[in-house]
Amino acid sequence: MSAIILKIDNISKQYRLGLVGTGTLSDDLKRWWFRILKKPDPFLKVGTINDRSKKSDSNYIWALKNINIEVEEGEVLGIIGKNGAGKSTLLKILSRITMPTTGVVKSKGRIASLLEVGTGFHPELTGKENIYLNGAILGMTKAEIKEKETAIIEFSGCQNYIDTPVKRYSSGMRVRLAFAVAAFLEPDILVIDEVLAVGDAEFQKKAIGKMQDISRGEGRTVLFVSHNMASVKALCTRAIVLEHGEMVFEGGTDEAVSFYLKGGADLINHRQFGNTINKEVFQLHHISIKNTTRAIEDAIVEDEAIELKTALSFKASNPEDYHITYHLFNEMGEAMFSFSNTSEPLQKGNNVLCCYLPKGFLQSGQYFLSFFFVKDRRKAIFIEKDIMSFVVADGKRDIGVYMGKEPGYIRPQFKWERLDD
Amino acid sequence: MLINLIDLTLHVTHVILEGICIFIVILARLKPQSVHTSKESPWLYTISSKRKLVDFNFKEIWQYKDLMFLFVRRNVIAVYKQTILGPLWYLIQPLFTALTFTIIFNKVANIDTGTVPPFLFNLAGISVWAYFKNCLTGTSNTFSANAGMFSKVYFPRVIIPLSVIITNLVKFGIQLLIFIGFYVYYYSTGSQIQINKLIVLFPVLVMVMGLFGLGIGMLISSMVTKYKDLKFLIGFGVQLLMYLSAVMYPLSLMREKLPRFAWLVEYNPMAYVIETARYMLLSDGVISWPGLIYTTIVTVLVLFFGLLVFNATEKRFIDTI
Numbered sequence: 001m002s003a004i005i006l007k008i009d010n011i012s013k014q015y016r017l018g019l020v021g022t023g024t025l026s027d028d029l030k031r032w033w034f035r036i037l038k039k040p041d042p043f044l045k046v047g048t049i050n051d052r053s054k055k056s057d058s059n060y061i062w063a064l065k066n067i068n069i070e071v072e073e074g075e076v077l078g079i080i081g082k083n084g085a086g087k088s089t090l091l092k093i094l095s096r097i098t099m100p101t102t103g104v105v106k107s108k109g110r111i112a113s114l115l116e117v118g119t120g121f122h123p124e125l126t127g128k129e130n131i132y133l134n135g136a137i138l139g140m141t142k143a144e145i146k147e148k149e150t151a152i153i154e155f156s157g158c159q160n161y162i163d164t165p166v167k168r169y170s171s172g173m174r175v176r177l178a179f180a181v182a183a184f185l186e187p188d189i190l191v192i193d194e195v196l197a198v199g200d201a202e203f204q205k206k207a208i209g210k211m212q213d214i215s216r217g218e219g220r221t222v223l224f225v226s227h228n229m230a231s232v233k234a235l236c237t238r239a240i241v242l243e244h245g246e247m248v249f250e251g252g253t254d255e256a257v258s259f260y261l262k263g264g265a266d267l268i269n270h271r272q273f274g275n276t277i278n279k280e281v282f283q284l285h286h287i288s289i290k291n292t293t294r295a296i297e298d299a300i301v302e303d304e305a306i307e308l309k310t311a312l313s314f315k316a317s318n319p320e321d322y323h324i325t326y327h328l329f330n331e332m333g334e335a336m337f338s339f340s341n342t343s344e345p346l347q348k349g350n351n352v353l354c355c356y357l358p359k360g361f362l363q364s365g366q367y368f369l370s371f372f373f374v375k376d377r378r379k380a381i382f383i384e385k386d387i388m389s390f391v392v393a394d395g396k397r398d399i400g401v402y403m404g405k406e407p408g409y410i411r412p413q414f415k416w417e418r419l420d421d
Numbered sequence: 422m423l424i425n426l427i428d429l430t431l432h433v434t435h436v437i438l439e440g441i442c443i444f445i446v447i448l449a450r451l452k453p454q455s456v457h458t459s460k461e462s463p464w465l466y467t468i469s470s471k472r473k474l475v476d477f478n479f480k481e482i483w484q485y486k487d488l489m490f491l492f493v494r495r496n497v498i499a500v501y502k503q504t505i506l507g508p509l510w511y512l513i514q515p516l517f518t519a520l521t522f523t524i525i526f527n528k529v530a531n532i533d534t535g536t537v538p539p540f541l542f543n544l545a546g547i548s549v550w551a552y553f554k555n556c557l558t559g560t561s562n563t564f565s566a567n568a569g570m571f572s573k574v575y576f577p578r579v580i581i582p583l584s585v586i587i588t589n590l591v592k593f594g595i596q597l598l599i600f601i602g603f604y605v606y607y608y609s610t611g612s613q614i615q616i617n618k619l620i621v622l623f624p625v626l627v628m629v630m631g632l633f634g635l636g637i638g639m640l641i642s643s644m645v646t647k648y649k650d651l652k653f654l655i656g657f658g659v660q661l662l663m664y665l666s667a668v669m670y671p672l673s674l675m676r677e678k679l680p681r682f683a684w685l686v687e688y689n690p691m692a693y694v695i696e697t698a699r700y701m702l703l704s705d706g707v708i709s710w711p712g713l714i715y716t717t718i719v720t721v722l723v724l725f726f727g728l729l730v731f732n733a734t735e736k737r738f739i740d741t742i
Contacts, residue, residue, distance in 0.1 A: 007464075015740065096468055096575040098739045105468040116573045122495055124502040133495055136488035137574055165502070 003108075005221050006071040006094075006189055011103035013064040013089050013245075063089045064245045067103070071189075076215040076222045078236035078253055080260045085242040087193075087225045091115060094191050094223065109188020109221065112139050116193075118178030123167035127158055127177055130166050134181045148184045155210070156180035157203075176203055183210045189221045190214065211235055233257060233332075258331045258366045269390040270296055279382055281322065282373060285311040289369070289390050292356070299393045302364050302411070306357040306392075310341075311350070319346040323374045324353070329386075330409050331366040340374070360413045364394045435490055482577050492584035497591055511595050515551060519544040526669045533674070536613035537705045544600055546668040549698045552593040552627070553634045553691060554659055559585035560638025561655055564646045564738050571739060578735040579728075582639055586631050593627070600702070617704045626701070629720050630694050636723035643727075643734035666691040671699075671706050690716035 064086045071077050081087050092098045094105060095113030120137040121130050131152055135145040145152075153162055156177045158169075166174060192211075208231060215222045215235055226232050232239060232253060239256035241249035249259045270288035277284040290296045291304040300306060310324060325340040341353055368389045373382035482489075501507040519540055526532045527539035534542040560582035564571065567581055608614060645651045665686050667675065672692055676683045686692045693712035700708045 092572075092739075093468060097572060099470050099736050100468065101470055103469065106464040107467070108463065108465050110465070113574060119573045120570050122499055124499040125495060129495075129498075133491050136485070136491045137570070137576060139485075139576065140487075141484075142487040142491070 003073050004070050005073040005108045006069075006111075006223075007106045008067055008069040008071075008090075008094075009104045009106065011064055011067045011090070011093060011100045011105060012062060013086075013093065013098070014060055014101040015063050016060055062245050064093075064100070064242075067242075067247050069240060069247070069250070071221060071223065073221055074219045075238060076224060076236045078232040078239035078256065079223060079225045079242065080227075080232060080239060080256060081242035086245040087242055088115070089245075090242070091191055091193050091223070091225060107189065110139070111189045111191060112185050112187035113191040114138070114182050114185070114193065115191075117175055117182055121166055121174065121178065124165055126165055127156075127162040127169070128153075130177065131181055134178060135184075138182065138185055139187065140185065144186070152180045152184050155183060155206075172203075179203075179207055183207070183214070186218075187220075189223065191223045193225045194227065208234065268388055269300070271388070277382070277384065279373070281314065281316040281381070283313050283315070284371075285313065287311070287369075287371070287388060289388055300390055301393050302362060303360055305359045306362065308355045308357070308369075309352065310355075311352045313350045314346050314348050317348065319348050321376055322346055323377060325372040325374050325380075326355075327370040327372065329368040329370065331368075333368075336367075336409055358413070360411050362392045363409050363411050364392050365409060366391045439486070478577065482579065482583075485576050485580050488576060489580045489584045489587070492580065493587045493591065496584065496588040508595070511592050512599050515544060515547050515596050516599065518547050522547065522669050532670050534671070535705060537703050538607050538612050538614070541600075541603055541607055541612075541614065541703065542699065542705065543669060544603060545699050545702050546695050548593065548596045548600055549630070549695055550663060550666060550668045550691070551596070552589055553630050553694070554663070555589040555592065556586055556631050556634025557638045557641075558655060558659060559589060560635055561641040561645065562652070563639070563642040564734065565642075565649075565652070568739075579639075579731065582635055582642070582731075585638075586635050590627070590631065604702075615704050617701050619708065620701045623698070623701050626694060626697055629717060630691075632724050633690060633694075633716070633720040636720065636725075636727035639727035639731040640723070643730040643738075646734055646738040662689070662691070665689050667695050672696050673706065687712075690719045 067086075067090065069077070079087050079090065089098070091113065092115070093100050094111060095115065096111075097113075097115075118134065120134055122133065125133065128149075131149065132142065132145050135152075136142065153159055156173075156179075158173055158177050158180075161169060161173065166177070169177070211222075212235060214220050222235070224232065224235055236253045238251070239249075239253045240247055241256050241260045249256050251259075269290065270286065272286045273284045275283075287308070287310050288296060289300070289306065289308045291298065291300050292307045293304055294300075308326070312324075314322070316322075323340045323342065323346070325338055327338045328336040330336055339355065341355070344353055346353075366389065368386045371382075371384045371387040372380045375381050501510065504510065506513070522543040523540045526543070527534065532539075563578070563581045563585075571578065604614070641651055641655060666689055667686055672683075672686060675686050693709060693716045696706055697708055697713060699705045
């Protein structure tokens with residue numbers, strides 16, 4: 001256990017919706033009056049949680065509410081959450097761009113933030129001049145930059161253009177140069193916001209590699225915000241999940257990523273739809289997924305066959321024109337495959353269809369099913385994303401064999417045969 | 422040649438100012454307060470909503486001094502990139518303004534400048550006024566012009582207005598060279614001009630003027646973040662202020678011709694600065710010590726409030742802009 005280098009203590013940030021500013025003049029006066037009376041700010045009590053999709057009745061919202069995090073030295077902390085969950089606000093507070101409404105951040109090290117690559121680049125200056133300017137903006141001294149100049153230029157791969165004004169650069173080259181400067185920053189704590197999503201594939205690979213060096217090799221403390229779960233998993237040692245400005249999960253990277261992807265909701269492996277999905281041509285009654293040999297309450301294990309049961313009633317007279325299609329997603333949100341009831345067509349009236357996945361087909365992990373009701377094999381007339389989410393647990397393994405996770409998401413058991421030679 | 426000259430000026434300014442910075446840092450270190458905080462808490466710094474009224478961290482600004490000089494470099498160099506005349510533009514502006522003023526105010530309107538050639542009289546006033554004006558307008562858009570950068574990265578925001586002041590100092594230095602050129606020309610052609618021995622205090626005068634511009638600029642830049650109307654006011658406000666600053670006429674002439682309105686000029690600290698500058702450079706007019714003391718007090722007050730307001734703004738403006 002190493003020392004705590006950064007302590008985020010009960011940080012909250014309040015914004016006012018609509019107009020700019022912290023409030024109207026009358027709110028300002030009220031606030032000022034309460035301050036004279038040494039009472040707490042009255043507007044800190046109001047405010048709703050930060051949910052983008054719901055219209056709130058209060059003018060004040062909490063972009064962040066009571067965030068407590070302790071970061072150890074050398075740790076790479078991932079911060080994940082949906083758009084508007086408060087990730088960037090948190091980073092902005094950490095980078096001292098904006099102030100928290102309440103709470104304190106304490107740091108034992110110099111924080112450098114990389115919320116954007118190429119901040120302060122001046123189009124008229126040459127590449128080299130911009131390296132110095134950008135480096136200084138990020139907090140390096142002139143001597144530090146001079147020392148690393150050759151390495152930065154080499155890393156950027158812009159040797160040929162280094163004395164050309166940056167306005168003549170392609171956008172890709174500009175980003176390369178900017179990232180190169182940032183990559184050679186040496187603060188105690190580095191705060192990064194999705195800057196890896198830049199440049200071409202080759203450069204991305206290089207950038208991720210450099211990031212890994214920074215965090216693993218040089219033992220620097222890094223706070224990393226990204227939507228790319230694969231890079232979070234590759235880089236971070238620990239992660240937190242933000243939702244509507246509140247921290248809803250803290251723990252290992254893998255757990256945090258799957259927590260985030262299932263949206264924080266409980267696992268659903270059987271659902272009764274009642275009258276909620278009642279369309280013109282069909283009504284969905286229920287869907288369930290379980291091991292064939294086990295009860296619905298039991299966890300699904302990888303070394304047993306899995307059955308997916310769909311119950312619906314078809315109301316129109318042309319059932320042969322319609323199909324059910326499922327898309328299966330893994331916990332990274334990547335589509336694995338799709339499957340349809342082509343071999344067992346729908347019939348008019350009630351249908352209970354069961355689909356079997358052979359044993360050992362799905363690796364342990366979390367999966368999501370999306371439901372599509374397809375007309376004429378090309379047009380989805382109804383889509384319900386993440387209609388099911390389920391976890392496939394590790395099967396029984398013998399003591400002494402490999403206990404970790406095998407690579408990949410499927411583990412088909414192919415036919416093996418001995419041939420005579 | 423001129424580009425080399427600018428590089429040299431930049432370098433010299435850098436060295437001189439770094440010396441001043443070191444001096445300030447030593448002064449700041451002498452205060453027991455800074456040592457005290459670092460010993461008491463194991464934390465390097467804290468970020469919270471509480472703010473001190475005066476929170477001016479010299480040590481931090483010192484750490485970012487390289488950034489300040491790189492901004493100065495950028496400001497000076499970027500202006501004349503891809504222009505034909507390049508840095509000559511720094512000279513063309515005051516020369517032609519002085520020429521226009523000489524024709525209109527001295528030849529047409531017959532303003533008397535005594536033994537001093539009118540052109541030199543105007544050039545001195547204009548160069549000095551331009552420095553103040555550039556400091557004021559350059560710093561007054563600190564927040565709005567740099568909002569993009571300020572929303573992405575932290576550095577002490579005061580670095581930006583400071584770099585503007587220094588950039589203008591470089592420009593002013595170049596313009597002063599032209600002034601010296603004409604000075605020598607007029608002197609050699611037998612004009613009755615002479616430098617006053619008080620010229621040794623000229624750098625102090627320039628500093629006071631720069632700080633005055635900085636103070637007002639910081640006040641305005643802070644207020645502009647909330648009330649964008651001010652942006653429109655500055656442009657012509659500065660223009661009007663010039664006519665009240667005794668740039669193209671001596672203060673004595675105002676007293677003589679428009680005694681009822683002379684107080685407008687007398688209350689303007691810049692009028693004393695310009696009068697004094699002309700006195701130092703050309704031995705023209707009189708030096709008013711009470712006026713200068715008044716100017717200094719106003720400068721200190723404006724600078725103090727400017728820093729105070731700027732300091733409060735830099736922490737919350739990103740949510741209001």
